[in-house]
Amino acid sequence: MTSQVKILFQTNVELLEIVDKAIVYFREQDYPKALEFMPEVSEKMRLVIDGLLKEKEYFELVSTDSLMEMLEGILEASRAEDYVLLADLLELQLCTLLCNVQELIMKKEDLRKIQDQIGYEFNNLNLLQQAFTRRSYSQEHGGENNEVLEFI
Numbered sequence: 001m002t003s004q005v006k007i008l009f010q011t012n013v014e015l016l017e018i019v020d021k022a023i024v025y026f027r028e029q030d031y032p033k034a035l036e037f038m039p040e041v042s043e044k045m046r047l048v049i050d051g052l053l054k055e056k057e058y059f060e061l062v063s064t065d066s067l068m069e070m071l072e073g074i075l076e077a078s079r080a081e082d083y084v085l086l087a088d089l090l091e092l093q094l095c096t097l098l099c100n101v102q103e104l105i106m107k108k109e110d111l112r113k114i115q116d117q118i119g120y121e122f123n124n125l126n127l128l129q130q131a132f133t134r135r136s137y138s139q140e141h142g143g144e145n146n147e148v149l150e151f152i
Contacts, residue, residue, distance in 0.1 A: 005051075009105050012102055059104065
């Protein structure tokens with residue numbers, strides 16, 4: 001794992017904790033308390049998005065357009081002081097993105113460990129991931145499975 005990815009992983013963990021606290025206070029309608037977390041949320045979001053864009057090849061699942069759309073929605077809800085919508089966007093969009101990034105990092109790093117163990121570096125880690133994915137898992141979680149690779 002590169003140092004940039006390690007930093008991004010840790011920042012993601014911190015951001016998820018802060019966002020979770022803000023969401024709880026928004027849901028409890030304690031808006032002043034929830035808003036206390038927002039400057040730190042904004043700063044950590046900036047760091048995470050910078051990291052995602054710098055490591056674009058590593059994070060091929062994240063599109064710049066979807067990031068911008070999410071940020072615009074969060075900013076608009078914040079400006080309009082629509083805290084119910086803001087809590088929804090933080091929970092349903094930002095937290096989902098952050099969890100997906102964390103899962104991707106963990107999967108790729110597990111695959112890198114496998115490469116180290118067998119002494120071979122694959123050109124396409126997605127194919128390696130696919131090789132380890134059973135049909136039942138892909139039906140539940142989406143994505144390709146290893147049955148397609150049987151014919152190659």
